[in-house]
Amino acid sequence: MKYVDEYRDQKVAEKLAVEIRRAATRHWTIMEVCGGQTHSIVKYGIDYLLPKEVELVHGPGCPVCVTPLEMIDRAHAIARRPDVIFCSFGDMLRVPGSTGDLFQVKAAGGDVRIVYSPLDCLKIAAANPKKTVVFFAIGFETTAPANAMAVWQAKAQSIRNFSVLVSHVLVPPAIAAILESPDNRVQAFLGPGHVCAVMGHREYAPIGSRYRTPIVITGFEPLDLLEGTLMAVRQLEQGRSEVENQYARAVDPEGNIGAQQMVRRMFEVCDRAWRGIGIIPQSGYRLKDEFCDYDAEQIFELGLIHAPEPAICISGQVLTGLRKPHDCPAFAKGCTPQNPLGATMVSAEGACAAYYNYGRHLVALPSGRERA
């Protein structure tokens, strides 16, 4: 595939790894923020190509992982209702709430459907006028324009049996929260490529300069991640703290203005709870009050749901780069993708799940740095 295969070239990957080895004179800790990047790093074994001086840690970039337990329970409560068709992206279906997951809700008779786009829900709503269709609208800023358009279209087409359960999260406040923490080890970030394709990267400059941290907006293919890491290492070595755009083929500094306008029209910024981290102020989106007819949280009065997390789970520390999955006593023992205890094991892109699925609990692989 054009614009994909070129960024998986092995010769170039090796050369980039050599360049990184050359550039790094001391230990640096770099965090990648987006779940898709975590997945790519583990899938291609990219961190094994890096010198031991350069440590990649994984950030809270998986929206499935950071959706709070209370919100999952809310979703399940709605999905159980006989008058509801509950629609969600596939990766949310296996996330366990306090009492099972959406597959179990489905097996017990709930109408739960996987969709590939929020627009699919509008078709389902039109085809099922006697039911109410609820879409689980989770995601970062990348998905917000799609969800915004779905609600906008629903209103424009007078579709009355559709609503969204919103749990959007924003990246810049999360990065700032990580940098604020007194335990923080992260010295540079690989910024989220697709989030920035929508939002641009202007909002990262103040964060970078305030905390004197380089931020390199990076893509998802192996060569993107390696090039982004190289750019970050060079900044760190040179004492710079700028925002650089490795993913310039898809990211414009101003982002996608049309998408941003639609998002601003439909959503407003609010405080959000991040599973494993806690409440980060002004770190989420909610539907504006004028669209309350489409806001599932308002339509379905569910009362207060309190959902305690298992105490053993250290996902908060994994999400903020303080610990690695195999540092957790429960990793691959009590906590597995079949039986996840916390945020970072529930989705394929969570760091713990990625490590588990790619077998890192099974053996220590020879690293590129040792082979070279």
Next chain:
Amino acid sequence: MALSFTLSCPLPVTRHEAIVLGHGSGGRLTSQLVHELFLPAFDNPALRKLDDQAVLNVPPGRIAMTTDSYVVTPLFFPGGDIGHLAVNGTVNDLAMSGAKPLYLTAAFIIEEGLALEDLQRVVHSMARAAEDAGVSIVTGDTKVVNRGSADKLFITTAGVGLVPDGVSISASNAHPGDVVIVSGPIGDHGITIWSTREGIDLAGSLKSDTAPLHALVEAMVGAGEVHVLRDPTRGGLGTSLCEIAGGSGVGIELEASAVPVREEVRAACEILGMDPLFVANEGRLLAMVAESSAEAVLHAMRTAPHGREACSIGRVVVDHPGMVLLRTEIGGSRILDMPFAEQLPRIC
């Protein structure tokens, strides 16, 4: 095939366009179905007797036996239908031991209301597939269940074949040094089914790879020392490799860039966030072959039916026993581990 019937009792037996409960009751409607559909389609001496069982001549030697159920939805898809899968799948299970497939059984569980035309189409596919594979469907059964109690049509088969003397092929038989071979591109069947279910346009020529592989196996066994054969259906190539590594207590090293995957399958997997290594196949085999035989076996495969695109993709090793190590496209490494359930489409 047009249905015709002679009235043999005072009550008129009306023409049905759909299967009704009566077709499974064992009475006249069942008999009509057997005589007018199954028997002409599958025709062979054992079946013609229509006894409760088939009495067969089986040459002396070791018998291979297998059973399978087919519940695929949709029933019809590019490249075949549930009937093709039922025959080819059973033939292949037998062929993976090196056996010559001989006889099949076919039990049908039909949902009330299935269009007769659909059943006819499936049965004729099975007849053609059986003929291509050189096997006979010698006995069967038909049940009809209430609407909603089955998803249109379920087919259960059993198969019997003869294992030649001296042939010893098993998942526990992999030797360090063996070359790992796959007979063609992976993931075609799973992605075809997914695309058909979702109504996705396949711009190219992607279709299910369902095919009988016994002739391919015969060519391979004749050309060299074959230790392991597996047809990677549910769970895909990756799952089969993990099972063999565990079963034989060996390690396997796989070159990601050597594994053949069609462009459309790759594209679909990119969109879905699935791994082609874990997508189902229905006409491919995985083999582990003694190093000294590898070239000869590959050569024989490429001129045998359904083996044209055979290639080597890895090696059996002594290291990391029980585990499959994948060398990635960019020179990194990771362990291949079985997913615990079917892959869910990823979005992000």
Next chain:
Amino acid sequence: MRMGRIDYGGITRDACLEYIPDPQIGDYVMVHVGFAISKVDPEEAARTYRYLSELGELDELTMPETT
């Protein structure tokens, strides 16, 4: 709502093009959950590709300094 047909290398699916100003047949786009969110800038892609290719082609000894 403006929709378009996207070719993913043999598989085609529709996606919403409302967020792409002035889409043209032949444009490459990033698609996320059924929405095209960004056009691939061919010049930027070519620049990156050239840099990466040169990196891949060059011998270790003659590796140039890059900013």
